[in-house]
Each structure stands twice: as structure tokens, then as C-alpha cells.
Amino acid sequence: MSVKIETIPINLNLGCGQYPKDGYLNIDSDPRSKADKFLDLNKFPYQLPSNHFELVEADHLLEHLNEPIEFMREVHRILKQDGCLHIRVPHCSRGFAHWQHKTGFDVTYPLYFQKEFQGGYSGIDFSVKKVELHWFCQLALKKKTLSSYQYLIGITLGKVFNFFANLSPCACSRIWCFWVGGFEVEFIFLKR
Numbered sequence: 001m002s003v004k005i006e007t008i009p010i011n012l013n014l015g016c017g018q019y020p021k022d023g024y025l026n027i028d029s030d031p032r033s034k035a036d037k038f039l040d041l042n043k044f045p046y047q048l049p050s051n052h053f054e055l056v057e058a059d060h061l062l063e064h065l066n067e068p069i070e071f072m073r074e075v076h077r078i079l080k081q082d083g084c085l086h087i088r089v090p091h092c093s094r095g096f097a098h099w100q101h102k103t104g105f106d107v108t109y110p111l112y113f114q115k116e117f118q119g120g121y122s123g124i125d126f127s128v129k130k131v132e133l134h135w136f137c138q139l140a141l142k143k144k145t146l147s148s149y150q151y152l153i154g155i156t157l158g159k160v161f162n163f164f165a166n167l168s169p170c171a172c173s174r175i176w177c178f179w180v181g182g183f184e185v186e187f188i189f190l191k192r
Contacts (some may be wrong), residue, residue, distance in 0.1 A: 010054045012078070014041060015061030019140060024057070042066045048078045057086045060138065060184075063101040069122050072113065076124050079191040085126065091133065091173065091183035105185055107131050107173040113189065126189035133169050133177070135161035137184040 013024040020026035020034045028035035029042075039046055042065055056075050062068045075085050090097075092104030111117045113126040136142070136158025143151055161180060165172040177183045 008049065008052065010052065010080075012048070012053045012056045014056060014058045014075075015064070019059070021057070041071070044070055044074050046074055046078065050077050051080050053079050053083055055084050055086065059088045060090065062087060062089050063098075063103050063105065066102060068103055069112070069124070072122065072126070073124050076126065076191055081191060083191045084129070085187075085189040085191070087187045087189070088134075088137070088184050089187075091177050091185050093177040093181055093183060106177075107133070107169045107185055109185070110187060110189070125192040127192055128187070129190055130186065130188035131169055132186045133162065133165040133172055133183050134158070134186060135165065135180065135183050137182075 009023060009025045011021070011024040013021045013026045014028075016024075016026035016028050016035050017030070017033050020036070026034065026036045027039050027041070029038060029040050031038060041061065044067075056079060058071075058075075062071060065071050072085075079085060089105045089109075090101070092106050110126070110128040110131060112120050112122045113124050113128070115121055115125070136154040142154060146154065165177075165183065172183075173185075
């Protein structure tokens with residue numbers, strides 16, 4: 001049974017897991033997730049319309065995929081012109097702490113989508129709107145697993161670490177992400 005394009009929301013949440021979002025088409029490959037639709041996100045192309053979505057979110061998904069660059073190519077295909085791709089991934093200083101993580105990321109990931117990046121340009125045109133480091137992340141998960149006291153301390157320390165980390169994300173990514181650990185990287189891309 002096929003779904004008419006008019007009935008597909010314009011917001012897409014890829015790799016939703018147990019955290020679906022209202023007003024989004026929530027997709028995951030795990031049948032235990034709370035997804036609206038199940039797709040193997042390692043198999044391309046996705047069964048989704050081209051040039052349809054205004055916003056695609058992928059929160060802690062890319063590190064689980066075999067081919068992050070092919071994922072970016074596929075998201076570029078399904079996004080409308082000037083559509084937004086919002087990604088959060090663990091920083092490589094903590095990225096391999098989970099047994100399912102296949103790839104590490106740092107703040108240089110957006111370079112591969114810039115034509116000016118000689119020797120590394122992927123051929124996929126995205127402009128970068130934001131690159132930011134966050135120390136205390138995945139708040140819904142932390143709220144469920146930490147005591148209220150631990151959560152409050154994490155939020156407070158996170159604000160301090162985030163402030164200093166984002167004064168120079170590149171320096172933080174290379175040096176003290178490894179000292180204090182726990183960072184995630186947030187990227188916001190726009191389709192050119």
C-alpha cells in the first residue's frame with residue numbers, strides 16, 4: 001500500500017528510537033522503536049519522496065550507520081531546496097563508547113560538504129548554519145537514568161563547559177573534549 005505524498009508530513013525524524021516527535025514522520029529500523037515507519041537506514045535509496053521535506057532530524061543516528069556520506073547524499077535528495085538537516089552525534093572522544101557505534105565525528109565534518117575543501121569534498125552541497133559542542137546531552141535519557149541531584153549537577157556543569165567549548169569549538173574538539181569527555185556535536189545544514 002503506497003502513501004500519497006500529500007499525506008506525508010514535511011518534517012522527518014530519522015532514527016527516532018523511543019523518542020518520536022509530534023508533527024514528524026518518525027522512522028527507525030528497530031521494530032521495538034516507536035516509529036511510524038520502519039526502514040533499514042543503511043539501505044539506499046530510502047522509500048521517501050525527493051525534494052519533499054523541509055526539516056530532517058537525525059539525533060544520535062549517524063554513528064550507527066555504515067556509510068554516513070551516503071546518508072548525507074540521500075538526505076540531500078529528500079530535502080526541499082533550502083531545507084534544513086539537523087544532526088546530533090557523539091564527539092569522537094566518546095563516540096566509540098557504545099558497541100554499536102561505527103564512526104566518530106568532530107567539528108570538521110561539515111568541511112566535506114564545502115566545494116572549497118580540496119581533496120575532501122564529497123560532491124554533496126550543504127551550507128553549514130551551525131556547529132556547536134554540548135557536554136551534557138540526550139537530556140530525556142539522562143533524566144530517566146540519573147537522580148534529580150545528578151541531573152541538576154550535569155545541567156549546571158554542562159552550561160559552563162558549553163560556554164567555554166563554543167568559544168573555540170575546533171580547539172575544544174582537538175584538546176579538552178578528550179580531557180572532560182562526554183561531548184556531542186550538533187550540526188545544522190541547509191540544502192544548497
